[in-house]
Amino acid sequence: MCLGLPGRVVELTPGGHLARVDVAGVVRDINLELLDGPFEPGDYVLVHSGFALERMSADEARDALGVFMP
């Protein structure tokens, strides 16, 4: 139920809270109301039940991976 997947913003809907987001190859409308904008194509968000819950940080991901790869 708490399944969340990384999604890549493909296209923003002008004026709306929606964006076309690519989640594992499936592109669908995702609601961005729970986050502060602005967004740009290429941004990564965590997608859950049709909503972007949080932005994803490439820097933090790199740091986490640095711990695994001594």
Added chain:
Amino acid sequence: MKFVDEFRDPAAARALVAAIRDLADGGGDGGQVFKFMEVCGGHTHTIYRHGIEHLLPPSVELVHGPGCPVCVIPMGRVDDAMWLAEKPDTIFTSFGDMMRVPGSRGSLLEAKARGADVRFVYSPLDSLRIAIENPDKHVVFFAVGFETTAPSTAVTLVRAKDLGVTNFSVFCNHVTIVPPIKAILDSPDLRLDGFLGPGHVSTVVGNRPYRFVTEVYRKPIVVAGFEPLDILASVHMLLAQIREGRCEVENQYSRVVPEEGNPQAIALLSQVFELRPHFEWRGLGFISQSALKLNDDYAEFDAELRFDMPGIRVADPKACQCGEVLKGVIKPWECKVFGTACTPETPIGTCMVSPEGACAAYYNFGRLHRETAMMVGQRSELPVLTK
């Protein structure tokens, strides 16, 4: 997929497993077994899907927790959902995982087969759209889930109120994560050495709500991501805390989880919901202030106020041991009906229904001979586990 593939790297997993073994077995306290509970069902799914429990040394045991919202809904609430679904001129909408959960008169899927208009939705906003498209029907959304899911219900209710939609209501079963963790810590059944914290709940609530685990109960907790390396790294972080004499809330999943959570989502939750005085959890019984209901401002959308629902408490089937599984007291395969009378096709209990349920996860990914699995897991090469 970015943010996923790199967290499944076999070489890094091997290095982490070796480091875990050094920490767990290297304390000069031979024979000690560290028991860590993964609170979230999403973690349980990852652990079985990737065979992680067979990679860990015997001195580290993962215990499955109650963080599967489908699993903890008591049977009486499923019966209430069925009652709503079978009302005339009603469209009942639900996330897919609730459709096969058995009530005392079958599941929502069976109600649909009998002619009720029951529909899967991906988002609560889809339910609202169905209501707008069907003004002559009443549309109910079966709201289930922890703090991860509740904000999407809240946005939908705010939208429904703004638009003045009158044929839409929510059967609210949203629950909160902290009270069941506390109930498990207070339970005499289980001795735990630490927790893997629920990563996606924490995107909303942040890391602060778990401080009582370290401050009051003196157990370490690491908020963990959902890929195999996330789980292994979090286990390593828990062991490091214990070996270094620390007891802290740590965040392994910092690529998604901010320290303070999501302030917009938290504000929306308090705008729309209030805490129920108590709520029944399958296996854990009544827990006070552990669930959400719509507050007075949104009472017009509350299905429980709008309809005279039966609200009868129904006991679980006698053979079902989901309660013990949810509390981590027994493992799925120790249940009397696991894999025989109770399978994902014909589940008796909720833990066999949801992909996050410990029983379904074990049945789908680990259902090979346990001793063989342990041998395969102890090999130096990472195995591909096949049924």
